[in-house]
Amino acid sequence: MTSPPRHVPVAIVGGGQAGLSVSYHLKERGIDHLVFEKETAAHTWATQRWDTFCLVTPNWQCDLPGHRYDGPDPDGFMKKDEIVAYLKAFVAKVKPPIREGVAVTRVERREDGLFAVQTSEGDYTAQAVVVASGGYHTPIIPRMAEKLPSTVTQIHSNQYRTPTQLPEGEVLVVGSGQSGAQIAEDLHLAGRRVHLAVGDAPRCARFYRGRDVVTWLADMGYYSMTVDDHPLRDGVRDNTNHYVTGRDGGRDIDLRRFATEGMALYGALEDYEAGSLRFRDTLKRSLDQADRTYNSINAAIDKHIAENGIEAPAQAHYTPVWEPEEPVTHLTLDGSGITGIVWCIGFTPDFRWLDASVFNGAGRPKHKRGVTAEDGVYFIGLPWLNTWGSGRFGAVGRDAEYIVQVIQTRLGAERIALKYAV
Known part of the structure; x- marks a missing residue:
């Protein structure tokens, strides 16, 4: 007999700095959620960068939620190993409810208004889905x-x-x-x-x-x-x-x-x-x-x-x-x-797993500061989501806080509507 899908109010797809920043702010507000990461948290920095890689922006711009850079060289540029250590420390601070090694294979709206979230470990439902997988896929x-x-x-x-x-x-x-x-x-x-x-x-x-x-x-x-x-x-x-x-x-x-x-x-x-x-x-x-x-x-x-x-x-x-x-x-x-x-000619985005009317003709998401026209679908961590730093350590935390505020307001409205419907 097939088990019913597990419900979670907010599903976050991607466990990099963007998804972790959303998790931080959701935890601050006591909103239940899960982060789905097909590899390991913040793995890209360790696995897809060359050995001499370093930041091109000064360390003082690294300002993840509750995790501003406080090292000895604020005007310097962290090297690859230092970046990985910085992010590991952020993961340890956030302690996100994360499912590592779990890929999200499809998300679509059900007739009851919830999102069906299919993953490599089983099915979930969610009221909100935050796409934090970036735009550099293929x-x-x-x-x-x-x-x-x-x-x-x-x-x-x-x-x-x-x-x-x-x-x-x-x-x-x-x-x-x-x-x-x-x-x-x-x-x-x-x-x-x-x-x-x-x-x-x-x-x-x-x-x-x-x-x-x-x-x-x-x-x-x-x-x-x-x-x-x-x-x-x-x-x-x-x-x-x-x-x-x-x-x-x-x-x-x-x-x-x-x-x-x-x-x-x-x-x-x-x-x-x-x-x-x-x-x-x-x-x-x-x-x-x-x-x-x-x-x-x-x-x-x-x-x-x-x-x-x-x-x-x-x-x-x-x-x-x-x-x-x-x-x-x-x-x-x-x-x-x-x-x-x-x-070295870049990447194309691949959001084929997301069945939602939130994309333009080039397959790129349409949004206003990460909030799409489809209620419950959000994006985070994209270049110029709101400002130059949206895709970087500098401003992704502020974008995450804004999106979580929107989610909290909408989830609250849903609870009130449900209360009066009953």
């Missing part, structure tokens, strides 16, 4: 990868750990967002000959006029700006993050300087045909645009300093240290020395 690897010879080792950025896992020879890194730029630097510093297919990611300075740029932007109110206040509105959610690094105390990533040191730069990779890699003639445009963003951020800081009479050392704007000559649009694979490729 690694993007283009179809051209299927045409490359088997002699070339191919991995995605989420599989990259160390230069030594790739065979001897030269390496092509495809994509210059945060992961691509930092992985290219990691390989470059290890003495590997790197070929980098440069995309349209912007860049920013690490330090400018005596302070970390993040600190200046915080003072300027950038991190408190909501998506509704941003000039791009919802469009900002599609923006690529600026590349910069916290490695070795923090520094710029300047692809032009890498070129002067032997890294080969190309435009966006377009295809592989007849033994040849084909690149678009976009390298100069991409580098110039990244530098314009870099200098425009610094100019905004200059304006803030001037308007507020702040004493800060003068600093010139960036001028290019290298310019591409004739564009290289074709590269013969056999003659290139390339034996490995790291695909």
Whole structure:
């Protein structure tokens, strides 16, 4: 005989920092819930980051609920092992009611208004479902990868750990967002000959006029700006993050300087045909645009300093240290020395398990600060859910508190309605 599904008022799908933050605030309000995590709590940071990975934002921005960074280096950048330790300490504080190793396979609305939550360990019902699984689910690897010879080792950025896992020879890194730029630097510093297919990611300075740029932007109110206040509105959610690094105390990533040191730069990779890699003639445009963003951020800081009479050392704007000559649009694979490729072109979301009318045509959730038009369905931990820090340690806790307040109000209304119905 099949057991009836177990009921829980709130089901949280995902046990990373976002789901754990929701659990923290639910526990604070005495609201029963369960966290479902198909792996282990906060596992991504330990299992899907390279060995030299570190934060690109200062440690002082790490402000999970009841767990603000209080270590000895607030202006530094935690390394991978330190991040994992920080999160393990957060798990120990929250003590979430979590079902590790349990995957949620389907969520759908029942006729009685509850959600049917199917999992790998059995069925549940819930009044509210919080999707805390992030938006980086399926690694993007283009179809051209299927045409490359088997002699070339191919991995995605989420599989990259160390230069030594790739065979001897030269390496092509495809994509210059945060992961691509930092992985290219990691390989470059290890003495590997790197070929980098440069995309349209912007860049920013690490330090400018005596302070970390993040600190200046915080003072300027950038991190408190909501998506509704941003000039791009919802469009900002599609923006690529600026590349910069916290490695070795923090520094710029300047692809032009890498070129002067032997890294080969190309435009966006377009295809592989007849033994040849084909690149678009976009390298100069991409580098110039990244530098314009870099200098425009610094100019905004200059304006803030001037308007507020702040004493800060003068600093010139960036001028290019290298310019591409004739564009290289074709590269013969056999003659290139390339034996490995790291695909750093992102991920696509996969919410197929959630049967709810809360998605746009691209399969991305539609919401207002994580609250969807379908009563009882919420999202947390997505980039620009509400502010720049929504997908990071800095603001996910505030987003979680807001969502839990909405949940508490709605659950309370349901109890009142049930009382009068009886």
